Amino acid sequence: MSSAGRLLALAAGELKLPWRLRVVPVCSSTEGLLSQWLASAGAPPLAVLARRQRHGRGQYGRSWQSPPGGLWLSAALPWQGPPPTDDPSQLPLLVAAELAAELAGLAAAAGAAPLRIKAPNDLMVGRRKLAGVLTSAVWRGAELQQLRIGIGLNGRHPIRPPGITLEQWLGAGRCPPWPRLALMGLRALERLACRDQAWDTGRSCR
Template sequence: MIGEEIEVLYEIDSTNEFLKKNYKSFHDGAIVVAIKQTAGKGRMGRSWYSPEGGLWYSVLFKPKIHLNLHVYTKIFSIAIIEVLRKLKIKVYIKWPNDIYYSGKKICGILPEAISVNNRVVAIVVGIGLNVNNDIPPELKDIAISLKDILKKKVKITYLLDSINKHAWNLLISYRNETENITKIWKKYLVPREGDKIKVNVNNEIVEGTVLKISEDTLYVDVGGKAIGVQSIHQIID
């Protein structure tokens, strides 16, 4: 189960970094929650603003059967989407793994592998969800919190429990059928296959049609030529 073992820390640099350093001390499914992070991080080493009021936590997995990191990303993306949609919040996954509401980021997911002698011994999945925290003025155009959407505070323990239970059920149901996880993940994705999008290729903005979506690449048809897009920051909103 996820969350049978839980450690809550008031302030820490990063829950992912904490678990990566201390994974031997925790069981499979353990979670570490921070009231606030001083060095929260997102994909590609980017910083993640993590003040008090948000849900900042990491989950540790010590799987007997190795699953690709992308599977964990998809499972938690789906779990978060479906829990928030029960609250009537129409969120979506902005490829590959950010959760957005009305063009603004509300949640990020960061999976990381721990390897010893080139063998993966554990997986850490970090979740950063804006819940009751205030969004600073300089980020209001690109980020939003649940409190701002619902005009009221949300119980963080409810979200933590609901997301983890749903993620665990998805993992148990689909760990031997990861192609089905991908199908569900694609259902909530923006953009989708067949959508027309604008992308930045070698500092030139071009328009094309999404041909195929994988975990780390969007294949876009631009004038009959397939171009691989590998960063969310290449997509022009």
Template sequence: MPRPPAPSGGTAWRLEIHDSLDSTSDLCLARAARGEAAGLAVLARRQTRGRGSRGREWQDPGGNLAFSVLLRPEGVAAWPVGLWPFIAGLAFHGAIAPWIRDPALLRLKWPNDLLLGGRKMAGILIESGEGRSGRWMVIGFGANLRAAPVVPGRELACVADFGPPPAPEDVARAICRELDAWMAVCGGGGFEPVRAAWLARAHPVGTGLVVRGESGQVEGSFDGLDAQGMLLLRCAGGQRRISTGEILLLEPGAAAPGTSGTRDGARRAADGD
């Protein structure tokens, strides 16, 4: 499915580029508390304290993407927070795909990751809240462009493994354009066209998954998304709807982690959810 055309209007983006920051999202959060308007976009050439979902640290060896944007709950930003991982994911995919020699290798994974060649290459962190300045939402984008950090027990990818890596500022500007385009799609047609576009760019239906949550883990196969964006997992006992959890992709023929099968059972392509 092709990307939507860029809307004639759009967000008044204001891109700031910093040589080094602790966290681009923390800067956006601080500025939001002081009343900064929607459209602030912050890029760090090096980020020293980046973070991912579930409290994990996002390591940045330099030359990669550390980028966050601030939105306000006016107009489309007032949509439920649950829609934004799909809008942000589509924007991220559209910004990265032109730099991959074989874009089919770039896949979205529920709820907030980009996989490249089956390995995690990028992730999204969405934070929202309300203060004296009103409601706000900060979306953080982290991507391995030039190098993947070495993390024991994890297999990570970078764009440089699959083609010439882009400059971080080019990706940041592309994300802003793509966000405007996909916000316009959702504003005109609701979640359904966004859902269809996300599924077209995700790993195929039938992909083996393991979902880890507070109550344990469950194994099944990817069965799409429901109308609210919840993960549908086809299990031995029937279909289950998943609202949250850590997602791991099973290699063909592998057993789930903690069961008999191949070494460790599953590729941890989703570490960092």
């Protein structure tokens, strides 16, 4: 079974929300593909995952190295009710905190250094960047309709300092395979969504 097939099988059994997922081997950017999908009447929650991005985008329009081995993910979450924070600048930090919670078990098993969250949007190991988060919101008047979230997580690939990969942080052989890594990224988004919303999915959202 392909990596994409394994992810879809894991998602069907372990994720709580009615995700629609697209997995591509390479793209210019997952954010661009997500925008195209939404424009063609795709209904969230949607997520686009790429094994490699040619033009990954970071904070302030900076380029983000996105080779095979990392998690490059863009997602759209429908939203009902109050936003998760009154301060939009805090939203990337909330996502980073949920991602850190997903990775906590790996860190404990490996005896790895603790993660820390750095404003405005980074997940760090010491002074080295492990992951970055980008967010945007779609409003209708005063009501939040949708959250757009991008996650770039360094997994198992060559990287230049000050970046760090999961493989470097956890130790050789401890980075999860890509389908499991992708599942952890999606679960981090579910943690955020389920904390502040009720979903009629037939499953516990926690």
